[in-house]
Amino acid sequence: GQSLEQPSEVTAVEGAIVQINCTYQTSGFYGLSWYQQHDGGAPTFLSYNGLDGLEETGRFSSFLSRSDSYGYLLLQELQMKDSASYFCAVRGNTDKLIFGTGTRLQVFP
Amino acid sequence: DAGVIQSPRHEVTEMGQEVTLRCKPISGHDYLFWYRQTMMRGLELLIYFNNNVPIDDSGMPEDRFSAKMPNASFSTLKIQPSEPRDSAVYFCASSPTTAFVSTEAFFGQGTRLTVV
Numbered sequence: 001g002q003s004l005e006q007p008s009e010v011t012a013v014e015g016a017i018v019q020i021n022c023t024y025q026t027s028g029f030y031g032l033s034w035y036q037q038h039d040g041g042a043p044t045f046l047s048y049n050g051l052d053g054l055e056e057t058g059r060f061s062s063f064l065s066r067s068d069s070y071g072y073l074l075l076q077e078l079q080m081k082d083s084a085s086y087f088c089a090v091r092g093n094t095d096k097l098i099f100g101t102g103t104r105l106q107v108f109p
Numbered sequence: 110d111a112g113v114i115q116s117p118r119h120e121v122t123e124m125g126q127e128v129t130l131r132c133k134p135i136s137g138h139d140y141l142f143w144y145r146q147t148m149m150r151g152l153e154l155l156i157y158f159n160n161n162v163p164i165d166d167s168g169m170p171e172d173r174f175s176a177k178m179p180n181a182s183f184s185t186l187k188i189q190p191s192e193p194r195d196s197a198v199y200f201c202a203s204s205p206t207t208a209f210v211s212t213e214a215f216f217g218q219g220t221r222l223t224v225v
């Protein structure tokens with residue numbers, strides 16, 4: 001089967017850096033993705049890592065270590081609007097797109 | 110493109126009634142997913158289609174749930190009869206084959222279902 005584990009909640013202040021970890025277990029592996037979801041909204045795609053290493057997109061970066069079945073999302077220069085839930089997701093060899101349990105990020109002024 | 114369109118946005122129904130949720134995926138997308146989101150269980154994959162064909166429905170909780178995709182531009186998720194524990198937000202998402210590896214999926218705004 002497939003499973004992904006994330007911390008349930010993370011808090012930080014504006015301007016800070018926060019890291020959200022994700023460990024996964026899957027049969028087959030096509031890479032790790034991250035989604036953002038604001039309260040009352042729909043999940044939106046943030047980033048994807050197919051190979052080991054760091055991918056950077058503006059203030060957000062995502063990292064993957066396939067040997068450790070581990071990845072993280074790094075958010076820099078936090079803003080109030082970054083307060084949301086963040087989900088890691090994988091697609092294994094069954095084609096299913098499975099999401100992690102989600103991490104609620106609260107940014108304080 | 111207007112994105113993935115779901116209807117209705119909100120649905121309140123009485124226990125035992127039939128509920129039908131609708132989804133129009135983004136034109137040209139080959140994959141369509143139905144998810145259910147609750148505080149307790151997070152985002153659960155219910156079923157997904159590839160080129161209108163149901164591929165995996167192992168996430169459908171019970172026989173009360175059924176899903177169809179009669180053509181490339183329309184899908185339904187039906188619950189009959191509905192129960193209070195079905196209360197959740199139901200999301201439809203679509204994805205093009207070209208994004209298969211990147212796992213980028215585009216979500217609709219969801220249908221918030223309340224069964225009383």
